[in-house]
Amino acid sequence: MTMLATRTTPPLNHRNPEIADWVDDIARLTTPDEVVWVDGSTAEWDRLTKEMVAQGTLIRLNPEWRPNSFLARSDPADVARVEDRTFICSVDPDDAGPTNNWRDPSIMRLELSELFSHSMRGRTMYVIPFSMGPIGGALSQFGVQITDSPYVVASMALMTRMGDAALEAITPGTPWVPALHSVGAPLVDDDGVRHDDSAWPNNENKYICHFPESREIWSFGSGYGGNALLGKKCFALRIASVMARDEGWMAEHMLIVRVTSPENRVFHLAAAFPSACGKTNLAMLAPTIPGWKVETIGDDIAWMRPGPDGRLRAINPERGFFGVAPGTGLSTNPVATKTIWGNTIFTNVALRDDGDVWWEGLTDTPPAHATDWAGNDWTPASGTRAAHPNGRFTVAADQCPTIADDWNSPDGVVIDAILFGGRRPSTVPLVSQARTWQQGVFMGATMASETTAAATGEVGVLRHDPFAMLPFTGYNMADYFAHWIAMGERLGENAPAIFSVNWFRTDADGRFIWPGFSENARVIEWIVGRLEGDLAARATPIGGLPLAHELNLDGLSLDVDEIRGIIDLDKTAWRREAAEIADYFGTFDETRFPIELRRELERLTRELGPE
Ligand code: GTP
Numbered sequence: 001m002t003m004l005a006t007r008t009t010p011p012l013n014h015r016n017p018e019i020a021d022w023v024d025d026i027a028r029l030t031t032p033d034e035v036v037w038v039d040g041s042t043a044e045w046d047r048l049t050k051e052m053v054a055q056g057t058l059i060r061l062n063p064e065w066r067p068n069s070f071l072a073r074s075d076p077a078d079v080a081r082v083e084d085r086t087f088i089c090s091v092d093p094d095d096a097g098p099t100n101n102w103r104d105p106s107i108m109r110l111e112l113s114e115l116f117s118h119s120m121r122g123r124t125m126y127v128i129p130f131s132m133g134p135i136g137g138a139l140s141q142f143g144v145q146i147t148d149s150p151y152v153v154a155s156m157a158l159m160t161r162m163g164d165a166a167l168e169a170i171t172p173g174t175p176w177v178p179a180l181h182s183v184g185a186p187l188v189d190d191d192g193v194r195h196d197d198s199a200w201p202n203n204e205n206k207y208i209c210h211f212p213e214s215r216e217i218w219s220f221g222s223g224y225g226g227n228a229l230l231g232k233k234c235f236a237l238r239i240a241s242v243m244a245r246d247e248g249w250m251a252e253h254m255l256i257v258r259v260t261s262p263e264n265r266v267f268h269l270a271a272a273f274p275s276a277c278g279k280t281n282l283a284m285l286a287p288t289i290p291g292w293k294v295e296t297i298g299d300d301i302a303w304m305r306p307g308p309d310g311r312l313r314a315i316n317p318e319r320g321f322f323g324v325a326p327g328t329g330l331s332t333n334p335v336a337t338k339t340i341w342g343n344t345i346f347t348n349v350a351l352r353d354d355g356d357v358w359w360e361g362l363t364d365t366p367p368a369h370a371t372d373w374a375g376n377d378w379t380p381a382s383g384t385r386a387a388h389p390n391g392r393f394t395v396a397a398d399q400c401p402t403i404a405d406d407w408n409s410p411d412g413v414v415i416d417a418i419l420f421g422g423r424r425p426s427t428v429p430l431v432s433q434a435r436t437w438q439q440g441v442f443m444g445a446t447m448a449s450e451t452t453a454a455a456t457g458e459v460g461v462l463r464h465d466p467f468a469m470l471p472f473t474g475y476n477m478a479d480y481f482a483h484w485i486a487m488g489e490r491l492g493e494n495a496p497a498i499f500s501v502n503w504f505r506t507d508a509d510g511r512f513i514w515p516g517f518s519e520n521a522r523v524i525e526w527i528v529g530r531l532e533g534d535l536a537a538r539a540t541p542i543g544g545l546p547l548a549h550e551l552n553l554d555g556l557s558l559d560v561d562e563i564r565g566i567i568d569l570d571k572t573a574w575r576r577e578a579a580e581i582a583d584y585f586g587t588f589d590e591t592r593f594p595i596e597l598r599r600e601l602e603r604l605t606r607e608l609g610p611e
């Protein structure tokens, strides 16, 4: 018997026997020592974090610098999303499409039942009722995650609305997504022998499985981020994208911001960039140009649905940020550095000797000595990185100094413009505006970006990442493109304007030409100028481009010729791009692929003309 006030029977059990039955089934399958229904209280957070510190999973940071904050070091083999172990288990493989790994759902279920059998032996099984989006909101959805990782519980407490308030709202008949997670490291083996726990239990055999027809998630073997916090990528993107297709809305890998111009005109932008390509940074932008204000609503995921007035409304389904730490510093993202003043879980960053955290880019001068993310002694002379490139901070959104007062509004905000962007060292200009919704969908569908450390695999390789959703669309990508076309038809005149942006053009030495970060406000100023109808654009085959003198470059010490180079159409590069896009479109099933996108490609090719 434990001395702690844990609950082994569901509170409010009577309200939803369906949840209680599922929890019982899973407990019978995974055979944990005890079952704890998470309530979401501060006392629970204190208890869990204390237990994890005692166990070695968390290191308490010096409260003088970072109150109520912790560092976790993962297993070096469990540091990012595992895309090659992520599966869409639709009945028909064509419904998963050419961009997803598919497994037969009945075979996968058998395999998973074996993996999960006794997988929690010796551990505590936590039940986390949660809501994505404000509880009870029209655009929100419920889920219940079961996990044997207290780190996941604490992270879900920061990232979602969870606990008693969510459970109470999931009345019988209310849809909820079952999301099962185990680190896959039982503490008691088949012979009944008990093992010591490790600081970061996981299993080298990882499975991140989604059942789109029954809207279920089964995740095994990883304790990290998108693999384990199932409300985020697994639910809010992969499963939600399927719901959105079926129900006429959109689940997107997008930040949401409110921009106020010096004339006090208010606009809302949503932007899709691939993982580690600048969403969190843009969401917290501190504009350098006078009179502009940017407020944060979301930094990673947007759920969007046409409202009663026919305009597209968006909510951020999350309650916190799971942000990339390296590169986040006072000069690049001062807002994020203020957000993480305390109450933050850091994962895979360096520990300073004074008990605070550090990572590359946090300060210009590294500490003389630190402990690196893997727990080794580190000095600037070590020649290695102190923080893992995918080291993260997890923090509640309401700590963000620029969070919008009404970011919690269940009705969301009306989206005026959608931005698409990626890491493109060449070809794609700083900004261009789609002539039509269809050309905007073409921009989204043809997005490509250099790979980053946010997923395992090689870094810096250019790959197609349509709508920044390549790893996150829970169904056939060609159907997803068609869904975007259909949403545009439904929105008609109310459809948001669409822009393509690229902060990542490089010079001959591989240096970024555009200063980026806070200076991206200048591009936003141009976009707002277009929305207001104040600024002109040069019509080109790839959309409307800024006139050089209308882009505000005041106070930037920049090579003007270089800037002209990145805002212009590079016809030679685009002819190559168009040919490459034709090959790419050829990888999709012709019968599912929207004709509108083929027409856009034909038009682009024709307008670019021959060499
Ligand atoms: P996920 O949270 O993984 O979906 O990624 P994200 O899109 O939120 O990426 P984030 O904003 O955390 O940025 C990731 C990396 O891009 C960091 O290393 C940043 O320093 C870098 N970055 C962000 N914005 C800019 C920019 O405007 N210019 C340049 N050069 N780098 C940027």
Ligand code: MN
Pocket (backbone or CB within 6 Å): 253, 274, 275, 276, 300
């Ligand atoms: Mn993301």
Ligand code: MN
Pocket (backbone or CB within 6 Å): 276, 279, 280, 299, 300, 322, 323, 324
């Ligand atoms: Mn982010």
